[in-house]
Amino acid sequence: MLKFRKWQTGTVLALTLGMTSTSLAPFAIGNAAAAPLFPSQQYPSTQPVQSGQVRIPRGTVLPVTYDNDKIVVAPNETSAVTLKIARNVRTSSGALLIPAGSQVEGELRPSQGGTQFFAKTLVLTNGDRLSIDASSNVVTRRETIQKGASTGSILTGAAIGAGAAAIISGITGNRRISVGKVLIGSGVGALGQFLLKRGSADVLVVNPQTDLSLTLNSSLTVNAVY
Template identity: 55%
Template sequence: MLKLNRWKATTALVLTASMNATAIAPLVAPMLAPAPAMAQSTGFRDVSDSYWAADFIQQLVQRGVIAGFPDGTFRPDAPVTRAQYSAMLRKAFNKGKIRDKVSFVDVPSTYWAMSAIDEAYEMGFLSGYPGRIFQPEQNIPREQVLVSLANGLNYTTTRTVNETLSYYNDFSSISSYARSPIAAATEKNMVVNYPILKTLNPVRNATRAEVAAFLYQALVSQNSASAIASNYIVSLSPIVTDFRIPAGTSIPVTYERDKIVLMQEETVQVELVVATNITTSDGTLLIPKGSKVLGELRPATGGTQFVSKEIVFANGTRKAFNATSQVITQTETVRQGSSLVNLLKNAAIGSAAAAAISGVTGDRTITASEVLIGTGAGLLASLVQRLIGAGSVDVLVVEPNTDLNLTLRSDFVVSPQ
């Protein structure tokens, strides 16, 4: 079975056969995406340009959402308090009030972040605890950041919550109150997991770098920021509608006879059969074994070449199919008195070759079932004239098992079978 495995870096697929290694990409429903943001230096001595969250941090610094410390550091691994996070929300989003503020008993009027906390509450991003408690100095967990963003932006799920959350290998650790909002945040590509994409770590305290990544992705989801290329942004697999098998991919085929014998100048119709199932690595069938490739052997420089026209799947569906074989140049000379046993054993013979062989050898035993249709009357007439008195003729000999493996000459778009 010829299998096509998914490339880890993309939704692309990779051909894993001994013939070649050609990328295959699934076609998905069109999605609009903003242009990627350009990477720049953060300017912080503890955030290198190669740091996983450097681009998120840099973009938010430029927007004035976050800042570093006087000593030139950012402290990306430091936790974030609920008060600090409120201040970031206030700067990141210009959102109207959806409710009146509450006087939290643990946030006095002189507290440095009181107005930010009030606005985060009024915009719907954050809430307090029973008894009008806010706990401003409490470090905020990752799941609470994602819940606040999903709730504040009014995001809901389009899939079932369980289906979406099953992406994470630690989904059972997600608090019950956080399940639906985190599913919504996931669908909006707001979740960023480093270093393991499928590990959410929902109850662990969020770091400054992680909060920066979450906030930036929330802005992207609102079309308020350009997308950043990162391997750590969770993106649920889009629905695949078709697969694109690219030009250059090898398609193994078989033929019902051991040989095809023809004249170099003749064109004959040939039906090849796909030799093995071509599937994705997860078993999705793209081209079934036994599918028929219809085409013709036609003259090529120094020999003959198979050129396909269409493929016929087992269910009868036909699609245009642009593939060719190598140019075959192997010849054999037939002379008067030659034994034709080895040459014609289990062979299909072009009508021009059949006429030429009969004309040279006088052998009239070639049966109609062995002759391939395709040669026109004009070519046969010219052959007859050319071979009058000839003592030999050169014929091309095609051995399908070795000569007729096909190579796609243009991308082939196919639905799963």
């Protein structure tokens, strides 16, 4: 059986937001007293929005967490992944913008020879769903799967993409990787079959704690809770 372990991020960030007035006010992720803050970052100017709302600017980095220690996917596959916001996102005055535990629905997709997470929907803890345009850096870390080699270090604590599971199972004969233990996705196709005939194949290994911080590609408007 694969082991599933949870982890939490402990980084606290301080950034700058556009508020509902024409002035700018800082906001923090998590408890600002709990850890040192990064130097302030400059973002494009923002426009006021309707009362009670705050526009989080493009370029803001949102820290996220994931229920497994790693994610293993084939180089050519797309897999649905749901991340969670690791810390409350608040203004400096304490207004809550994004509660910790809110879900970020998206997918890992092939990108620039690696894999990259693209966010689609932010699901707040109250059930509200917001479209979100955010992405991670490209991850190119690879492990080679070979016949006769142990895959224990790769699979321990991992969520496995459907394509990676097919490759690992086909090459190693490990039939314990069932559909219930892999991510929903696709992408092994003809390339996967070619690699299986060679007796070895590369998989991409994502470490969510270090690889999947999300950068907003466009501003995100949320309701502020005071």
